[in-house]
Amino acid sequence: MPELPEVETIRRGLERLIIGKRITAAHQIDSPKSFPNSPADVRNFLVGATITTVRRRAKVLLIELSTGYTLAVHLKMTGQLVYVGSERWGGGHPSDSLVGSLPDRFTRVVLDFTDDSHLYFNDLRKFGWLKLFPTLEVPNIDFMKKVGPEPLEPSFTAAEFIPRMRRRNNTTIKAAILDQTVLAGVGNIYADESLWGAKIHPAMRVKNVSDEQLAVLLEQIKYVMELSLQYGGSTDKNYVDAEGNKGSYLKFANVFRREGQICPRCGGVIIKRRVAGRGTHVCPVCQVEEQL
DNA sequence: CACTTGACCTGTCCGC
DNA sequence: TGCGGACAGGTCAAGT
Numbered sequence: 001m002p003e004l005p006e007v008e009t010i011r012r013g014l015e016r017l018i019i020g021k022r023i024t025a026a027h028q029i030d031s032p033k034s035f036p037n038s039p040a041d042v043r044n045f046l047v048g049a050t051i052t053t054v055r056r057r058a059k060v061l062l063i064e065l066s067t068g069y070t071l072a073v074h075l076k077m078t079g080q081l082v083y084v085g086s087e088r089w090g091g092g093h094p095s096d097s098l099v100g101s102l103p104d105r106f107t108r109v110v111l112d113f114t115d116d117s118h119l120y121f122n123d124l125r126k127f128g129w130l131k132l133f134p135t136l137e138v139p140n141i142d143f144m145k146k147v148g149p150e151p152l153e154p155s156f157t158a159a160e161f162i163p164r165m166r167r168r169n170n171t172t173i174k175a176a177i178l179d180q181t182v183l184a185g186v187g188n189i190y191a192d193e194s195l196w197g198a199k200i201h202p203a204m205r206v207k208n209v210s211d212e213q214l215a216v217l218l219e220q221i222k223y224v225m226e227l228s229l230q231y232g233g234s235t236d237k238n239y240v241d242a243e244g245n246k247g248s249y250l251k252f253a254n255v256f257r258r259e260g261q262i263c264p265r266c267g268g269v270i271i272k273r274r275v276a277g278r279g280t281h282v283c284p285v286c287q288v289e290e291q292l
Numbered sequence: 293c294a295c296t297t298g299a300c301c302t303g304t305c306c307g308c
Numbered sequence: 309t310g311c312g313g314a315c316a317g318g319t320c321a322a323g324t
Contacts, residue, residue, distance in 0.1 A: 002317065002318095003317065003318090006317080033301095059318080059319095074318085074319085075317090075318090076300095076317085076318050076319070077301090077316070077317055077318055077319095078301090078302085078303090078316085078317080106302090123301095124301080124302060124303065125300085125301045125302055125303080125316085126300080126301050126302075127300065127301065127318065127319080128318090143319095167294095168294085168295090170294070170295075171294080171295060171296090175295085175296090178318090180318090180319080187317055187318070188316095188317055188318085189317065234317080236316080236317055237303095237304090237316070237317075238316095238317080239317070276296090277296075277297070277298090278317095279315075279316080
């Protein structure tokens with residue numbers, strides 16, 4: 001999916017676009033897979049509701065409603081959440097924006113607003129979902145109780161990061177930072193980019209990485225995510241923001257999807273291999289693998 | 293308990 | 309051109 005910077009980019013867009021709007025209808029085109037709530041729940045707690053707040057925790061969007069319910073959204077690998085105003089044909093959108101073509105064959109859920117604007121949930125692979133929860137119960141959802149700290153919180157420092165990583169001492173460093181219970185929001189792109197930035201090989205066992213290196217890794221996680229936010233996230237294939245526009249961070253990526261290219265730091269050739277069950281990009285010259 | 297693998301879906305790309 | 313297989317940004321359940 002969209003990882004933390006992409007979900008946060010969408011959140012910022014939605015905050016600007018849909019707060020205060022009232023929902024007049026909700027179309028569950030592909031229920032129950034993408035939206036498992038009953039039609040009665042939708043009728044009682046979603047239709048007629050006004051959007052009050054748009055929050056994010058880890059990679060989950062939390063759209064809070066005036067009914068005391070929250071619409072939680074997880075985009076997984078290919079989900080999109082795109083707002084289209086009633087002036088959709090009036091121009092002002094980049095030529096590659098999706099807005100003129102929605103709904104499309106991957107649209108799973110549509111919300112209609114009173115001003116004839118719409119929010120489309122599209123998802124090619126159908127891994128993503130929308131779910132209604134009472135807002136007061138959101139902190140008690142299993143995922144919310146288990147998920148680790150937000151990496152961009154200034155209060156999240158090496159003093160907290162290192163002991164959390166040490167709980168996964170026996171696995172690879174890449175598997176550890178992808179583990180959402182260790183810290184929130186890192187996915188495959190920012191795992192590879194931050195490990196390159198810290199000069200740590202993704203296949204290193206955590207126990208063989210020093211505290212000093214872990215501290216550098218946390219700095220790099222924060223750095224690559226902040227940088228990505230500045231560029232509207234990464235569009236590898238499907239990702240678009242709340243207005244249907246692509247993100248441009250991958251232009252500045254150093255290793256992700258750059259196998260065969262030259263490492264900008266040392267001149268080595270970037271390779272791709274499998275680590276933690278995921279395609280993994282690494283410079284084998286300056287990210288040195290441990291000797292076993 | 294810690295860790296790894298396969299499953300969930302559909303589309304695309306690459307080799308034969 | 310067609311077919312089969314591998315792979316794709318994420319998370320679970322089930323296996324070892």
